Amino acid sequence: MNDDGVVELEIPARPEYLSLARHIIASAAALDPRLRDERIDDLRLLVSEAATNAIEAYVHVGGSDRVLLRCNLADDRVDIEVLDTAGGFDAPGPSLEVASREPGVLDDLPERGFGLPLMQMLADETAITSSDGGTTVRLTVYTTRRP
Amino acid sequence: MSVRVRPAAPQTPMLFDLHVNDRGSWTVVAPVGELDLASAPRVRSEVLNILADGARCIVIDLGGVDFLDSLGAGLLIAIRKRVQGLGGELRLCRPEPHVVRVLALAGIDRVVAVFPTVEEAVGPVDDATVAVR
Numbered sequence: 001m002n003d004d005g006v007v008e009l010e011i012p013a014r015p016e017y018l019s020l021a022r023h024i025i026a027s028a029a030a031l032d033p034r035l036r037d038e039r040i041d042d043l044r045l046l047v048s049e050a051a052t053n054a055i056e057a058y059v060h061v062g063g064s065d066r067v068l069l070r071c072n073l074a075d076d077r078v079d080i081e082v083l084d085t086a087g088g089f090d091a092p093g094p095s096l097e098v099a100s101r102e103p104g105v106l107d108d109l110p111e112r113g114f115g116l117p118l119m120q121m122l123a124d125e126t127a128i129t130s131s132d133g134g135t136t137v138r139l140t141v142y143t144t145r146r147p
Numbered sequence: 148m149s150v151r152v153r154p155a156a157p158q159t160p161m162l163f164d165l166h167v168n169d170r171g172s173w174t175v176v177a178p179v180g181e182l183d184l185a186s187a188p189r190v191r192s193e194v195l196n197i198l199a200d201g202a203r204c205i206v207i208d209l210g211g212v213d214f215l216d217s218l219g220a221g222l223l224i225a226i227r228k229r230v231q232g233l234g235g236e237l238r239l240c241r242p243e244p245h246v247v248r249v250l251a252l253a254g255i256d257r258v259v260a261v262f263p264t265v266e267e268a269v270g271p272v273d274d275a276t277v278a279v280r
Contacts, residue, residue, distance in 0.1 A: 015184040016185050019181055048216040052184050056184070111221040
């Protein structure tokens with residue numbers, strides 16, 4: 001990756017740092033004047049979802065480490081990477097598609113587990129690489145939304 | 148340009164506040180700040196306390212919520228389930244446009260009435276019309 005326009009932020013894997021991560025990445029993305037406010041809102045949400053997953057992964061393995069966030073302002077897109085070393089990604093929870101079912105079924109709306117579906121809906125590209133050594137979530141938002 | 152930021156711990160606690168007011172038969176809970184993994188436990192705890200004290204009709208005033216993610220949305224779903232299980236009702240009011248969007252993506256706006264103002268949200272219990280702004 002070309003390092004031009006790369007902003008890196010490393011935070012302790014604790015919930016109170018989520019706000020800082022969202023604000024810094026959103027502020028970095030706002031440096032690109034072509035990004036509309038709605039897309040910056042998307043980026044803020046994407047960072048929150050990926051970083052929340054990373055922090056919760058550390059909770060599951062019983063430790064507290066650090067989460068690295070990398071934001072690359074490329075020519076036609078913003079690439080975000082969120083890396084943890086917590087050892088693997090939890091299986092995705094119930095799909096958001098439940099929201100489109102009949103009203104009677106909506107009582108079963110999941111309380112957890114739609115972070116990943118939400119990321120897939122908001123990002124133009126989503127890639128999750130997971131191993132025993134940790135998880136990398138790569139999210140791409142194009143400067144102009146593609147069909 | 149490459150900027151590397153490594154904040155020193157401990158971090159200053161983020162700004163988040165929670166206001167609770169009784170409006171007739173309704174209890175209005177108004178979180179102020181960002182509703183996420185950091186703040187959701189406080190809202191959950193406060194609502195559980197309110198329900199333990201006997202309240203059954205809860206309005207969550209989202210007017211002061213400037214950020215909501217799937218964790219915060221999940222909390223609203225959990226509160227709705229708890230309130231309904233007790234025979235009560237949950238209503239939401241005053242969401243900002245980006246919060247409206249998350250409510251829609253999570254399907255919450257289909258199962259919880261969302262009102263443009265607190266005054267409309269604390270209307271009669273038996274007149275539960277959904278008014279999404």
